[in-house]
Amino acid sequence: MSGESSGGSETSPEMRNISDSNSTANDDVLLSVRDLKTHYEERSLFGGDPVRAVDGVSFDVRRGETLGLVGESGCGKTTLGRTLVRLEEATDGNIVIDGDDITTLSGDALQRWRRDAQIVFQDPESSLNDRLTVGEIIREPLNVHNWKTPAERRQRVRNLLERVGLREEHYYRYPHQFSGGQRQRVGIARALAVEPDFVVLDEPVSALDVSVQAQILNLLMDLQEELDLTYLFIAHDLSVVRHICDRVAVMYLGKIMEFGPTEQLFQKPENPYTRSLLSAVPTPDPTVERDRTTLRGTPPSPRDPPNGCVFSTRCPAKIRPDGFEELSEHDWDAIEVFREVLRERSRTDPSLSERARELLGLETRLPDVEEAAGELFASRSFPSDVQEPIQQSIEAANDGNEEHAREIITAALGSVCDREAPSLLATGRTDSGRSSRCHRHKEEYADPDASRSDSPQS
Amino acid sequence: MSRHARDDNVPLNADATSSRDLALEVENLRTVFHTEHEQIHAVDGISFNIRRGETVGLVGESGSGKSVTARSILGLIESPGEIDPASAIRFEGDNITEYTESEYESIRGDGIAMVFQDPLSTLNPVYTVGNQIKEALSLHQDLRGTAATERAIELLEEVGIPDAARRVTEYPHQFSGGMRQRAVIAMALACAPEVLICDEPTTALDVTIQAQIIDLLMDIQAERDLSILFITHDMGVIAEVADRVNVMYAGEIVESAPVEPLFAEPKHPYTRGLLRSIPSTQTSGDRLETIKGEVPTPNEPASSCRFAPRCTKSFEECSEVAPTPTAVGDDPDHDAACLLYPESMTTDEAVAHHRPADDGGEQ
Numbered sequence: 001m002s003g004e005s006s007g008g009s010e011t012s013p014e015m016r017n018i019s020d021s022n023s024t025a026n027d028d029v030l031l032s033v034r035d036l037k038t039h040y041e042e043r044s045l046f047g048g049d050p051v052r053a054v055d056g057v058s059f060d061v062r063r064g065e066t067l068g069l070v071g072e073s074g075c076g077k078t079t080l081g082r083t084l085v086r087l088e089e090a091t092d093g094n095i096v097i098d099g100d101d102i103t104t105l106s107g108d109a110l111q112r113w114r115r116d117a118q119i120v121f122q123d124p125e126s127s128l129n130d131r132l133t134v135g136e137i138i139r140e141p142l143n144v145h146n147w148k149t150p151a152e153r154r155q156r157v158r159n160l161l162e163r164v165g166l167r168e169e170h171y172y173r174y175p176h177q178f179s180g181g182q183r184q185r186v187g188i189a190r191a192l193a194v195e196p197d198f199v200v201l202d203e204p205v206s207a208l209d210v211s212v213q214a215q216i217l218n219l220l221m222d223l224q225e226e227l228d229l230t231y232l233f234i235a236h237d238l239s240v241v242r243h244i245c246d247r248v249a250v251m252y253l254g255k256i257m258e259f260g261p262t263e264q265l266f267q268k269p270e271n272p273y274t275r276s277l278l279s280a281v282p283t284p285d286p287t288v289e290r291d292r293t294t295l296r297g298t299p300p301s302p303r304d305p306p307n308g309c310v311f312s313t314r315c316p317a318k319i320r321p322d323g324f325e326e327l328s329e330h331d332w333d334a335i336e337v338f339r340e341v342l343r344e345r346s347r348t349d350p351s352l353s354e355r356a357r358e359l360l361g362l363e364t365r366l367p368d369v370e371e372a373a374g375e376l377f378a379s380r381s382f383p384s385d386v387q388e389p390i391q392q393s394i395e396a397a398n399d400g401n402e403e404h405a406r407e408i409i410t411a412a413l414g415s416v417c418d419r420e421a422p423s424l425l426a427t428g429r430t431d432s433g434r435s436s437r438c439h440r441h442k443e444e445y446a447d448p449d450a451s452r453s454d455s456p457q458s
Numbered sequence: 459m460s461r462h463a464r465d466d467n468v469p470l471n472a473d474a475t476s477s478r479d480l481a482l483e484v485e486n487l488r489t490v491f492h493t494e495h496e497q498i499h500a501v502d503g504i505s506f507n508i509r510r511g512e513t514v515g516l517v518g519e520s521g522s523g524k525s526v527t528a529r530s531i532l533g534l535i536e537s538p539g540e541i542d543p544a545s546a547i548r549f550e551g552d553n554i555t556e557y558t559e560s561e562y563e564s565i566r567g568d569g570i571a572m573v574f575q576d577p578l579s580t581l582n583p584v585y586t587v588g589n590q591i592k593e594a595l596s597l598h599q600d601l602r603g604t605a606a607t608e609r610a611i612e613l614l615e616e617v618g619i620p621d622a623a624r625r626v627t628e629y630p631h632q633f634s635g636g637m638r639q640r641a642v643i644a645m646a647l648a649c650a651p652e653v654l655i656c657d658e659p660t661t662a663l664d665v666t667i668q669a670q671i672i673d674l675l676m677d678i679q680a681e682r683d684l685s686i687l688f689i690t691h692d693m694g695v696i697a698e699v700a701d702r703v704n705v706m707y708a709g710e711i712v713e714s715a716p717v718e719p720l721f722a723e724p725k726h727p728y729t730r731g732l733l734r735s736i737p738s739t740q741t742s743g744d745r746l747e748t749i750k751g752e753v754p755t756p757n758e759p760a761s762s763c764r765f766a767p768r769c770t771k772s773f774e775e776c777s778e779v780a781p782t783p784t785a786v787g788d789d790p791d792h793d794a795a796c797l798l799y800p801e802s803m804t805t806d807e808a809v810a811h812h813r814p815a816d817d818g819g820e821q
Contacts, residue, residue, distance in 0.1 A: 181752060209519035209753070210519070210691065210735050215748045217737070218746055221745065243737035243738070243740065243746070244737075280665045280669040282694030283694055283698075284736055285721055286718050286721050287722070290698070294666075294669045294673055298634040298635075337620050369621075372622070
């Protein structure tokens with residue numbers, strides 16, 4: 001909200017990471033996140049793959065800025081926010097502030113970080129204890145951190161109430177007597193009680209009506225200016241992010257797909273995912289002509305992310321292997337959907353009764369994949385170098401070997417997007433501070449149509 | 459739609475659509491909830507209609523009465539709630555508010571179907587998705603056995619679920635959020651309804667999935683000539699899907715218009731405020747315009763403008779006279795309930811225009 005960031009000498013976070021691993025050179029950096037991973041292990045009998053909620057992210061948070069973190073549900077943005085304030089334990093990587101690594105803090109140092117970093121939660125209904133008065137709720141962090149004398153604490157709470165737009169007499173009321181907007185004000189007052197430097201705002205307005213949402217956003221902007229706060233603003237509502245954030249990180253399936261100054265990123269998104277995401281936002285203007293790229297399907301499971309680019313299963317700009325240029329969009333789409341079907345099938349766990357049937361030697365097969373294939377490929381005719389691998393793959397799937405079926409297709413029709421994970425590359429002007437994770441940024445794969453879909457939002 | 463035509467009960471002017479083109483007509487609907495201390499007028503005298511093949515939007519903040527309107531249409535209001543006997547909801551020539559429960563059952567699903575916000579609360583977790591669609595098919599289309607299974611698979615394919623033959627055997631928890639909402643839409647379509655009420659069908663979904671569901675609903679509408687009542691709080695979604703829009707505030711419709719004039723020239727101060735508080739309509743970094751205060755609970759009959767305490771344009775009479783829908787703007791279908799209108803009158807004349815005729819101007 002302080003307009004465009006002033007730094008201007010930034011390269012992409014990963015490149016910074018290479019050139020200057022301590023990032024002490026830039027003293028306006030509050031917090032450096034490097035290759036951070038937070039995985040959730042399965043605690044069941046069979047173990048299973050961990051959920052890769054945050055899977056290797058790197059970025060800097062500058063002092064006094066509002067850094068936006070956007071993405072769809074399940075992309076890991078909330079886990080990332082919670083990891084930064086040590087509500088979740090990182091699996092790997094570091095979060096460095098003033099030379100200390102937050103992921104390894106303990107004792108007094110940890111206590112200090114838990115005072116300096118606060119969080120405002122999404123749901124004001126569930127994040128306030130209904131049995132405490134509003135005054136007690138806001139006072140709790142002061143008690144925990146043993147802040148000054150009880151009388152001073154009470155006074156501080158009264159000041160905070162007023163500061164967030166409530167009244168002193170609200171001290172003795174209970175949360176249920178307040179509306180959603182007022183409860184979120186209480187949540188903000190609680191976060192600010194111990195004078196933090198850094199506040200994670202986890203979807204602070206998404207549970208609120210639009211007119212109330214505007215009040216809370218204004219309050220947050222005022223408080224930041226007054227108290228020199230640094231915000232990490234997590235949201236799925238892109239118009240809110242555009243309004244309030246200086247820089248934005250776009251996440252998908254545990255990875256940062258694109259990073260850059262807000263206005264530039266919204267006006268000229270570089271990454272195919274950011275482009276699709278922005279074009280999906282409905283504009284409150286019925287006369288706007290819609291040039292939407294509706295994404296197919298849903299994000300894959302973070303237990304089993306794709307081998308190559310995490311977005312490759314839905315990407316509208318996915319690179320085709322050489323020699324298949326003449327295939328139509330629709331034909332190619334049908335193949336991608338078929339791959340998705342195989343993917344879904346290979347992920348289905350057999351139920352207990354299915355396991356039992358298997359033990360007894362009874363029929364357990366899923367309905368034949370042929371039916372799904374028939375539906376998808378009806379009225380399409382493919383050249384033989386496409387038709388053959390599809391046929392082989394259908395046969396493999398019918399034999400119950402979905403994994404093999406997927407391998408056949410990937411080997412014959414997969415491209416660099418399926419095999420190789422792209423790294424975060426600097427894009428835009430050299431000193432723009434923008435980066436994006438996509439193979440299309442390499443010259444050999446440059447998308448001839450990329451300019452067409454520029455600036456879906458103006 | 460035009461108030462005058464309704465008052466006279468005779469379609470005098472040309473724009474009064476003949477009732478055959480109307481899929482649903484809501485007239486002076488009042489739904490009251492009786493609690494121990496007070497009566498909540500959740501829906502307080504609203505009138506609107508839906509033409510065949512049209513999407514009508516109902517937009518408002520939480521507590522404005524949108525969902526109660528939907529439940530009233532479907533006959534789902536239970537004690538302590540009650541629909542005022544003077545209300546009328548006309549569907550296929552009948553006033554369905556007079557229906558008995560069993561008569562209602564004959565139109566629920568078949569005539570008017572509903573898609574709710576949360577697909578998980580619509581789907582039963584202990585039955586497969588296929589079984590739930592088949593239940594609807596056997597109830598409404600008298601299909602059973604293999605025929606029903608095949609139809610269920612067709613319906614899932616129609617709503618864009620790949621590998622439907624396998625999906626039909628799965629349980630709701632095995633579906634993603636967007637897939638579940640598709641399955642719910644498939645269930646609604648199983649009954650071949652005339653009118654589909656969508657109550658915040660995309661609110662719980664991510665924006666890319668929301669786009670898929672909106673595309674799907676629009677496709678289905680074009681294919682089946684469905685009439686849709688689309689309820690949401692999201693002005694962006696409304697701008698995209700609706701042909702005509704009704705803006706609700708505290709149980710009343712404060713403005714109604716075709717979608718383009720509503721967004722181009724909102725007339726009611728509430729609609730204006732609502733549009734201005736959307737961040738994307740303002741320059742980034744600036745303070746957002748807000749509407750001060752919060753939505754009130756309508757706990758007594760309207761004797762004044764319910765928006766007046768929050769309105770920047772309010773004047774003395776706003777707290778004395780309840781405004782009635784009045785034609786505003788160039789479009790004949792554009793009405794707003796506000797004492798500022800009609801613009802051609804002086805304030806005194808306008809107030810007199812809104813004052814109920816029978817109490818002689820005394821209040």
